[in-house]
Amino acid sequence: MTAKTLVPTAREDPWEMALRQFDIAADYLPLKRGIREFLAYPKRELTVNFPVKMDDGSVRIFTGHRVHHSTVLGPTKGGIRYHPDVTLNEVRALAMWMTWKCSVAGLPYGGAKGGVVVNPKELSSDELEHLTRRYATEISIMMSPEGDIPAPDVGTNPQTMAWIMDTYSMHRGYSIPAVVTGKPIPIGGSQGRFEATGRGVMIAAREAAKHLGTSLKGSKVVVTGYGNVSSVAAYLLHDLGCIITGASDSRGGVYNPKGFDPRALLKWKAETGSVVGFPGTERLPIEEVVTLPCDILSPGALEGEITGRNAADVKAKIIAEGANGPTTPDADEILDKKGIMVIPDILANAGGVIVSYFEWVQGLQQFFWTEEEVNQNLERIMVRSFGQVLQTGQEKKTNMRTGALIRAIERVAEALMVRGIYP
């Protein structure tokens, strides 16, 4: 749901990878073959080929997808991605990951994902609007406030969501804010959604410290990717007494072992375009930031930041994954052996989808919450989910990543057993 959502690398097919991760966790559970396959495979996959009239009067055909992975727990939820490398297998995998993410957080949602094969930067604003309105029309047989609620992802933004909401509402004849989340606030976006993912990372790190008996006062924190996730996590942890000692963005890293003010850094980045050069910090190559001495590390930049090559040098006690997939499977093994507590992405960065869920609830009831109410509810859900994942990991004698998946699959399987097989 965040702008930094996993962009799978060319190395492995994303759907194969998603199935492999599922299998590792599913092996811990007593699932019969048919049930196991039902949990793994997408319920429905739609591919649409649709025309868009371009500014020069020509017509271009675009291909889009929308996949609903599971509808056992409720309507489906998941972002829409505009990217030239979108494939059905990628959308499938991301939809499956959304099922587990929503399930871990205990939301009444299944996973979905959508995408259009397009480079949005090559289109004019009018073309992008027309593409969005037509794509929204094409997938509207599978989209509704009761059935499937999209959200922004790579290449889409609140404006895109506003066009989708407007198109769907025009077809119905009245405004339907709850059909998408991640909308601008004037048309039903939620307070606190911008901060939600970073706030969730902070809560996850805080709960982990509590569990390990580490005091947050004076704990050293390093974050990577100083965008909306990591910067928020950094200043909220700073508010709890942590010392922020390192940060990075695409241009480089900054470090001060005595700490710096994360809000001032955010302002500096807004003014100069980068964290680099922030007064009172030393400049570092990006790749050295994750191995800085610290207590809490939150990788929030790209996938695959912590690999088999650098994992042995990681000095943090707690890793809270702000980005999706920052730790490779090789690295996971090494971190496990070193006894580092890794709070996996589907738990640590679930704050975004949780507040998306609140936005949907507010749209359904047409009654809007204060930022305080949003944050209180986010806190409650994150803390509960953290506890459940920790417990599952301990019971099954595995790490939190596998524990989270086991918990997620178990929840969907339990609901499936109660509902039964139609007809």
Add this chain to the structure above:
Amino acid sequence: MSAQALVIAPREDPWEMALRQFNEAADYLPLKRGIHDYLALPKRELTVNFPVKMDDGSVSLFTGHRVHHNTVLGPTKGGIRYHPDVTLNEVRALAMWMTWKCAVVGLPYGGAKGGVAVDPKSLSRDELEHLTRRYATEISIMMSPEGDIPAPDVGTTPQVMAWIMDTYSMHRGYSTPSVVTGKPVEIGGSFGRVEATGRGVMLSVREAAKLISLPLSDATVVVQGYGNVGTVAAELLHELGCRIIAVSDSRGGIHNPKGLHPGEVLKHKQATGSVVGFPGSGRVTNAALLELPCDVLLPSAFEGQITGENAPRLKTKLIVEGANGPITPDADAVLAERRTPVIPDILANAGGVIVSYFEWVQGLQQFFWTEEEVNQNLERILVRAFHKVWQTAEEYKVRLRVGALIRAITRVADALYIRGIYP
């Protein structure tokens, strides 16, 4: 739509083949690239993975598809196939062929096709019913009397259509007969549907004979494939005074230069399981049968029967394709050179989909026609389409097969231009 619907041989990818055929005809038309692509690619493709509870209590997961190729002319129409070799590319190709078939005869329909990868013979009747009801439920987001109307195809029957109609009706809360065609007459099936394809073949023969000045009285006819299509065509041509000199089924053929009585041959087949051994006839192989001297040849069995190899030896004045795809592209070229007119499948065997259309109309209006009304309307539509195709082929100086496609594509393109590109 007939039981003899095309079973694709593994030699060429069916979707590639469909695109190649489209391109051959589209090259005659002044279509801009975007419009060309829009006409070629399927509007929407749905893949569903769904569980079925089997008789032994286990759960099996099945994969099904439903493709809407084009919705410019109206709702989509096309069969549902149950076959272990069903693939998305096959369903795509068949959906596209349905678009052209409906367009060439002037129905207010676009093409669709569906399929489930299953061997229906491996399921019990209960399992088949559960599979059908669940598949119908899964595709119901794309199926409705207003939007998409399935029909039987390979591996499905009027009983399967009845289950689909019942499932859809139960969800809606009232009977909705027009959601499928090919239903049993008891629940809204049309009179004349069983005979429809064979009657259409007869009409094609009759109209072509007029144009090539071939007197039908005592014209000699050879029928390959004595199933529903071949039988009806033979009987109706016999009534017009033709002499049926040879017919065949999967076990072989029979030959009598003085003429066979088609009704008696059918009785013999019903009693013994084959036409072979019909009193007073000589035996002939399926291959030799095609090369018998005759005025009219009706290949009504399988695809790929007339090839580049045997086409030069054919001794007929007219070929009417009762089956789908009985003539390979190589053979087509040979026959064009020899100036043997070939009435192509999408026109010659369109009687089935035309009466399917009547069944839908009758369901919509809840007012049912006599067999005479059905046959009169079928005659009017098929004769009109036949002459339009003939004219188009003469105008563009192409084979009737290409003429039919040009006519079909033109009709969809004209409608598309008038409707414009949304939004």
